[in-house]
Amino acid sequence: MKVTVTRSGGFAGLARRWQVSVESEPDEESWILLLRKLPWNEIAQEPPQPDRYLYRINYEPRNNATAASPDRNRITEPVIAEPREVVIPEQRLTGPWRELVDRVRERDEQERNLAHPTRNDG
């Protein structure tokens, strides 16, 4: 179960991507609870605002191999069976979507800093 956030646009037009594998998160259940709150089918379209960010959020479900031996204490049923993708303009990134994006970004950046401790030291 993977969540990928791609941020494009912005004044600089610099694309950024952050990703989290939910199964390998220590607080997997809270991720699943968050993923269940997302209103995937309620994305309102609206005209873009100049220079604002655009967020593309991709969800890939758990593959069968890793779901073979569920822990009884975990919430094991799939969050959503099919892959999903939504594109949300920054000004509409609120509620659980904002929570998800902030969380994916934070976790991904933590991982990168562990892997490359000098990366952001300039």
Next chain:
Amino acid sequence: MTSRPNQTPTAPRASTTPHRSFTAHRCFIVPPYLLAHLASLEDPRLEHTRHAARRALESEHVFHTIRPGEPGTMRPPAAHPRASPDDDLSRPNRFISDAAGTETLPGRLVRSEGEPPHTDASVNEAYDGLGYTHALFCDAYSRASIDGAGLPLEATVHYGEAYDNAFWDGSRMVFGDGDGQVFSGFTRSLSVIGHELTHGFIQYTANLVYSGQSGALNESVADVFGALVEQHSRDQDVTEASWLIGEGIFTDEVEGTALRSMKAPGTAYDDDVLGKDPQPAHMDDFVQTDDDNGGVHINSGIPNRAFYLTAAGIGGNAWERAGRIWYETVTTEIKANADFRGFAGATIGVAGRIYGDGSGEVEAVRSAWQVVGVTS
């Protein structure tokens, strides 16, 4: 991003400060016979007289007119009913607010028009930048503010936490402070401020759809007038200007001079973390993508270079003839869904209308669009 020990740790902020003083009296939203008179009242001690005279002499409704010496072939723009005869539309009406690190707009109003400088540098940079943008549109194109009718210019600084962006929300400009590692504050670059306000100008004129080629044109026009605001404020001609957008926005840790180069798209930065400036300089390299509303910040490199080449071909101050051609194109010629080819054709037509078919200006425009591969 590697450290560069040879570089001064902080770029001198004063170096980006424009040195042209405001010349608001040159914005001709009053009848031509007043112009000579007003020009004679530059003495600040006569400020009150100047104002009184203008109020008395201004006609029932405020209108644009053509500046003496300008080609007379242009259609005078329509009157703007929203303007009141008491408004001095040659002066900006600025309001700067502070979001104080939140994402709530507009934030707290901290500096209004005519108030002395604030202790906060970002507030003053935004205030001055709005003034220089107003001055370009007023001086060069006789346009009273971005809507042509004296719209107050509003900005919010210190938006969000380590926010790496600046944007136009449809009614105000919003600036983040940057994260301090890649980006410093977005008010530091006058071309960024001019760019954001030009999105407002576009919204009130051609209203180019912010997607695909028309979106890249929207971005390019914002870069064009953003660069011209900077050049006009510094009194730089086409050869003196940097043609960079967002110079001074990156921290010293980034291997790059600016966010975009209009003269040489694709060369503004090349950094081990950020990657290389992805802008194409020719239609052969047009980028197809679903992100960024169809690559509006990427493909704008192509029309950006066409503008630079036009300005270089004409020579002198870019805001005068090249800028005039683009201005007239955006205000009178194109539709919201214009593509590169349609825009190119419109600029050639406008150049012919203003400067005459067969003029050097027309040749410069025609050649520029050929060089970037938009026309053959």
